[in-house]
Amino acid sequence: MKFPAIIRLLLTFYKSFFLFSFLITLSSALLYWEYGPPILKVLAWFKLLTQGLTWYFIRTYKKKEFYYYRNLGLRDTVLWSVTLGLDMGLFITLLILTHQWRP
């Protein structure tokens, strides 16, 4: 499968939980804005925990859709590692930006 097609499929999968995940990231950024570096450790654990919950719920309630990606050559492990990695990258980026813009 060609690279653009792989990216397209990964984004489709990421969209299935993007809204929930982005709300978590956004609220973490707001909390960091309010409380600063002392809360960083709590936010990191909070994000990891919600990622774990996302993994559990998608695996449970959307497990039938994994056959779509398998039939197109994308393994479950690739789907999860890339999308959760991207999600964590977004979380870290937003926290860094919040840190820089914070008064």
Next chain:
Amino acid sequence: MAPMNMHTPPASPLVHALTAKDIQLQFGDRPILSGIHIQCRTGRITGLLGRNGTGKTSLMRIIYGDLPCDSRSVTIDNNPLPRPYTQPDRVRYMPQFNFIPGVLTPERICLDFNLDFQGLANAFPEFHPLRRQRIRDLSTGQRRLINIYVISRSRSQFVMLDEPFTLLSPIQIEKIKTILEEEKQNKGILITDHLHQPIWDISDEVYTLADGRTRITSPPASTSRML
């Protein structure tokens, strides 16, 4: 000057053989599969029949590699195939439920499977106005048609179809039978369904699954006694 190599490629596509044997599956103390031997070849449609709960879906999932079992031997051309679900160019599997994410449109699904949407619309004209409709908004039968179409038409050495005819109208069943007859020229097809007649109509050989074992069966009369 050396003569040119006059070798010409064979006119027919390469014939491959998918073989599953020595499959053992137990749920708790209850043996489900124990004496399996099934072979599917390019150019042939292989039917699999059996009562509810005899393990037809489990057998397909074991061949596909996504259901763990006690023992398993699946080969293509005698080469072991430990995880076929990672190699869609070799084996694709259509489960008995809709597996396509509901947000996708028929056009996008065809694109993902490297197929032309026009081919789908020509085979089933009802899809002409549904090109950009999310498939979760389509009827159950229409969703099923797309499931069957993309798996059977996509490039792969073998496809396995679990209950393709259920939920379809007689006219749609006839069209799917035609598509499968065309596609078997390029691939091997393993198919199971509770509707026995279409399986008998299109299969080149039929296996029955009973008491955990597969037996090759020829005439429909003997199968109806066995089931």
